Every structure is written in C-alpha cells, then in structure tokens.
Amino acid sequence: MNRRKFIQNTALGTAGAALFSPQLFAQLFNKDPFEMRELRGGVGIFTERGGTIAYLQTKDGISVVDTQFPDQSNHLIEALKKTSSKPFKHVINTHHHGDHTSGNIAFKGLAEHFVAHENSKKNQLANAEKSNSVDKNVFPDITFADSWKGKSGKETIKMHYLGAGHTDGDSFVHFEKANIVHTGDMLFNRRHPYIDRSAGASVVSWIDVLEKAANKFDSETLYVFGHSGDGFDITGKKADLMAFRTYLQQAHDFVAKQKAAGKSAAEITEIKEFDFKSEWQGDGIKRVLSALVDELGVQ
C-alpha cells in the first residue's frame, strides 16, 4: 500500500465519512481547496464554496460569472493569473445572493465592469443596507431590464432576463459562441431549491421561465447550474431544465391540492415528503413548502 493510499484509507475510511470535507482533503493532501474544469470555447467553471463560478478567457481578457465569497474569488484570481496576464473585463452576477456576489469585493479595482439585472442590484443594495455591509459589497455599474450584450475576443456574452423565479432578478448568462449558459440559481440540479419570496421569487413564474429558457437556447447548449445535489453534476442539458420544471410544477400542484383539502399553512410545512416520485431529494423540502404556502396564500 503506498503512502497516499494509506492516508486515504485511514483518514477517510477508518475515521469515517463524517470527517471528510473538501477543506480536510485539501489539508491532508496539500491540494487546492477548489476545483477548476475547462468546458469548451475558453469557458471553464470553478467550484469551492457557494454558487458555481464560470469564467471566460479570450485574447482580450477575462470575464467572470458570479464570485462566491472573497477567499474563493481570491483563489480564482490567483489561479487565472497563472495562465493569463489579461485584464478582468467583466464581473457578472446572475443574482444578488451572498454566495454569488460576496466575492465581488476581490475584483474591486481589478475588473472594468460589474454587470447584473436591475432587480439584482436593488436586492443586493437592500440586503447590504439591512445587514450594514454596504462597504463590503461591490454593486453593478451596468444594469439592464431585458438583456445585455458584451464582447470579449470572438465571444459574445449575452444576459437574458426572462422573469421572476428563484428571486425577481435572476439572469441567464449565455456565452453564445461556446454555447454555454450559466443558469445561476434558476436551476438546482436534483436538490430542493431556495425560493426567496422576500426578493420577489415566484414558483408559478419560474415554471414559465424554465420553458422560455429551454426554447431560447438549443439542444447543443451546455448549462452550468448554481447548485446540485450530492453526486449530481453542476453542468447539464435541456432535459435537466425540463426535469426541474416538472418537479416545480408537481410541488406547486401538491401544495395547491393540500390547500384545496383544507390543510393549514402550519400543517403543510410539516409534511416530510411529496406524494410524487422525484429525483429532487434530501433536506430542504420545508423551504419549498413554505414558499409555496406563501405564494398560494394558504392561511
């Protein structure tokens, strides 16, 4: 047994899976705590802690979609600087949540522009003011209502706002030439989603938006998801969008049925399982039920 194998067996085998964490793994093997994966056309993804980051490298510069937290963005910047001396052209936020925008600060003075939907900026500002952290935020200097287009090298980055879903300010970010779309948190792959009613989320609209997205992009489009369940990938295809849409529709109809049967909001949010078969499993059903109870006006 070689040394590496021995450490793996003792630390991760005998001591048990409970000990396993990416941080521990990184420490044990002196390995980076993050993962970077090239997809195609100069676009890659970075994962460590928080919503998946996508990045584009061209002869003109680097564009980044979402920023996780400051430490994670610093890791990304350090790693990208090893392969490129180009400037950071865009920092794009799919939406305002902290696990997608907290790292913006690492790009302050480094990135030319910060881009997000106008509602994302509104939500980010409201949250920062509420938590007294305006100085720790970098807000977009470019916002849009329907769409925005940016260029880098031969690539065109187009942001599309298709309506409310996870919040009221989520964009789909399309690298048109590479044909890769970052969905942000508009897609939780095989994991119960967060539905931020306090920031204008709507499941009814989300169902509609997923269909719009599936029609807007094509069958070759590669999607990057904000989050995924254990063992599921953070990239996927149109079929994954449609499967998530079906799940949201079923969850919506389930709560509507409970309401019609006279169940109270308190009773519905205590339910532990849906009555339909689904790949969306694990914890988090309560946040879906609570959001739907609120949206459907269950008393």
Ligand SMILES: [Zn+2]
């Ligand atoms: Zn997220």
Ligand SMILES: [Zn+2]
């Ligand atoms: Zn989010």
